Amino acid sequence: MEQSTVFAARVDRWSRGRPLLVDGLLAGVIWLVFGLLSLLAGPTGLAVATATVLPLAWRRKRPAALLAWTAAVFVVQLVVLPIPLPANIAQALMIYTVAAHVASLAVRLGALGAALAGSLAAGFRWSTAPDYTRNAFVIAAFLAVFAGLIWLIGNVVRGRETNTRALGEAYARLEESRRQRERFLAQRERVEAAREIHDIVAHSLTVVVVQADGAEYAAEHAQPWDRTDARAVLATIGRTARTALAEVRGVIDVLRDPEGADDPAGPSVGLADLGRLVAAVRAAGLRVEIRADPAVFERTPAAVRLAVLRVVRESLTNVLKHAGAGATARVVVERTPGAVRVRVEDDGAGPAPGVVAAGPGHGLGGMRERLRALDGALAAGPRPGGGFGVEATVPVAAGGGRP
Structure with missing residues (x-):
């Protein structure tokens, strides 16, 4: 059954792609069978049959014009011949063609009207005595019912084809929507990857710049040169660069393997990662006080833990950039009913006179977008007593876990 259905579908597609060829073959077959019988x-019967049948080769190309031609030939037939012809099957086929392939309702109704009028005229022309009138109406009624059924079948077929085209157009729109959604998701992945790489590079380069500036100052003013301090500075720079390189490679690996990004477990982020982040910032010369609830990294979804780490990293990077020398940062990560709260504050006074502050970046905007994706919120601004503060709240349920 399935193979026959597939074969029928192929035949249908082939015939729809070659309407002139198919209609020409159909006209030829009808003429050989019904035309010759005429x-x-x-x-005279053969001539009328030929004039009626052969134009069927263009029935789907010009249905309205051929309907008028067929009607005119039928009028001639009624004048010159007192009997029906086998080729009159062509009139029925033209009625079906107009009903099935013409969109104009007026033309379709005109075809039905012409068919009914022709049925009545044929009934009186082909009727015989002795009961001439009764026979005329019987013949006319039979032809009218037959023509009406043919017209109705054509309209049903036209409706089916219209619905099929509508379904095809709807499917095409759905397919285009799917492709647009795929392009949107790919673009969003690229934006998120770019934002992630920006955060990694910004944090790492900030640490590197602070260490390099400090080493440059010490090399110029410190007496004598302390090899131990120099080695510590270089070790911090190397460790920071290697960590940044590994994290950037991880982001690129996710882009190369999108299925890995759908892992429900998400990236493994724990309290140790927060500790390494704080240690790197301290090595850059910033005093950091931290109080973190271990439960945040033990009983919360991976997406929430990753968001916490990103907020702390971006906030401490901003402290390094803008707080100035001698600043102290305080980090608090705590669990509240149904959410995780992160506070990062500093008491910095800003860059020293003569030092150019880092230009405005996209860190706060990026944090807000990430937290918004988790139904979280971010508040940031200067503190009344001096310095700057960032506070983020991330609902635990947004990450897919239980409060």
Whole structure:
């Protein structure tokens, strides 16, 4: 059954792609069968049959014009011949063609009206005595019912084809929507990857710049040169660069393997990662006081833990950039009913006179967008007593876990 259905579908597609060829073959077959049979009415019958049947080769190309032609030939037939012809099947086929392939309701109703009028005229022309009138109405009624059924079938077929086209257009729109959604998701992945790489590079370069500036100052002013301090500075720079390189490679690996990004477990982020982040910032010369609830990294979803780490990293990077020398940062990560709260505050006075502050970046905006994706919120601004503060709240349920 399935193979026959597939074969029928292929035949249908082939015939729809070659309407002139198919209609030409159909006209030829009808003429060979019904046209030649019309020769029983003599040469006049053959001529009328030929004029009726052969134009069917263009029935789907110009249905309205051929309907008028067929009607005119039928009028001639009623005048010159007192009997029906086998080729009159062509009139029925034209009625079906107009009903099935013409969109104009007026033309379709005109075809039905012409068919009914022709049925009545044929009934009186082909009726015989002795009960001439009764026979005329019986013949007319039979032809009218037959023509009406043909017209109705054509309209049903036209409606089916219209629905099929509508479904095809709807499917095409859905397919285009799917492709647009895929492009949007790919673009969003690229934006998120770019934002992640920006955060990694910004934090790492900030640490590197602070260490390099400090080493440059010490090399110029410190007496004598302390090899131990120099080695510590270089070790911090190397460790920071290697960590940044590994994290950037991890982001690129996620882009290369999108299925890995759908892992429900998410990236493994724990309290140790927060500790390494704080240690790197301290090595850059910033005093950091931290109080972190271990439960935040033990009983919360991976997405929430990753968001916490990103907020702390971006906030401490901003402290390094903007707080100035001698600043102290305080980090608090605590669990509240149904959410995780992160506070990062500093008491910095800003860059020293003559030092150019880092230009405005996209860190706060990026944090807000990330937290918004988790139904979280971010508040940031100067503190009344001096310095700057950042406070983020991330609902635990947004990450897919239980409060």
